[in-house]
Amino acid sequence: MLASEQFRSMKPTAAVKKGQKRARQQRFAFVTKSEVDHLEDGYRWRKYGQKAVKNSPFPRSYYRCTNSKCTVKKRVERSSEDPSVVITTYEGQHCHHQTSFQRGGMHFHGGATVALAEQMSFVSTQQLYNLPPLRRQQMNPASSESVVSSVPPSLQQLNGGDELRRSTSYSPMPSAAQTSSSSLVPPDVSFDMGLLGDIVPPGVRNG
DNA sequence: CGCATTTGACCTGCGC
DNA sequence: GCGCAGGTCAAATGCG
Numbered sequence: 001m002l003a004s005e006q007f008r009s010m011k012p013t014a015a016v017k018k019g020q021k022r023a024r025q026q027r028f029a030f031v032t033k034s035e036v037d038h039l040e041d042g043y044r045w046r047k048y049g050q051k052a053v054k055n056s057p058f059p060r061s062y063y064r065c066t067n068s069k070c071t072v073k074k075r076v077e078r079s080s081e082d083p084s085v086v087i088t089t090y091e092g093q094h095c096h097h098q099t100s101f102q103r104g105g106m107h108f109h110g111g112a113t114v115a116l117a118e119q120m121s122f123v124s125t126q127q128l129y130n131l132p133p134l135r136r137q138q139m140n141p142a143s144s145e146s147v148v149s150s151v152p153p154s155l156q157q158l159n160g161g162d163e164l165r166r167s168t169s170y171s172p173m174p175s176a177a178q179t180s181s182s183s184l185v186p187p188d189v190s191f192d193m194g195l196l197g198d199i200v201p202p203g204v205r206n207g
Numbered sequence: 208c209g210c211a212t213t214t215g216a217c218c219t220g221c222g223c
Numbered sequence: 224g225c226g227c228a229g230g231t232c233a234a235a236t237g238c239g
Contacts, residue, residue, distance in 0.1 A: 048231070048232075049232080054228060060230095075230095
């Protein structure tokens, strides 16, 4: 309570920072079928806020990359239509490698991560935010291979490639496809997007 | 002890 | 100009 009062006095500083809010950054929306809100995507996220949104009965959570040099933000909200569907919106791009995928990581629950990743389906930002078209190679069915190959080998190593690759190689998730017509990418690609961190860059960074 | 999460309040932008 | 909704901050609290 008292803290709040002190807080107010220093609020002005916040106003200054607000300017960043309007900054146009690359945004990527993912539709993930999961029971948990906090999806493991290979990075460490720190929750900095939670807000109830109008369109959904579920609160929206705001996460920020724990890397002080990384300005990537993530919004996580559940679909009002399908509570089991989690919509994750990434904003910005990572300037570092994954950190939480390391074995023994406090927040890394191996199986869960993979399970989630495989269920991830990329949704064109345009569909959700009506943003200008993004150059996404993933959009081309024929390029799916190139997408997979675009995954930095080092990434797979970081993640314990063998384990992940095995996990991502299993059968597609029909449920995910049903979740939204936007799941136009195969499981492998979906997973790729799940680790977006360094993925974002190729086709979009220049965009 | 350090880090992550929770929570309430404040600020900004947009629509009416 | 006012109100609403979204987004962010920082102190407090909890957990490992």
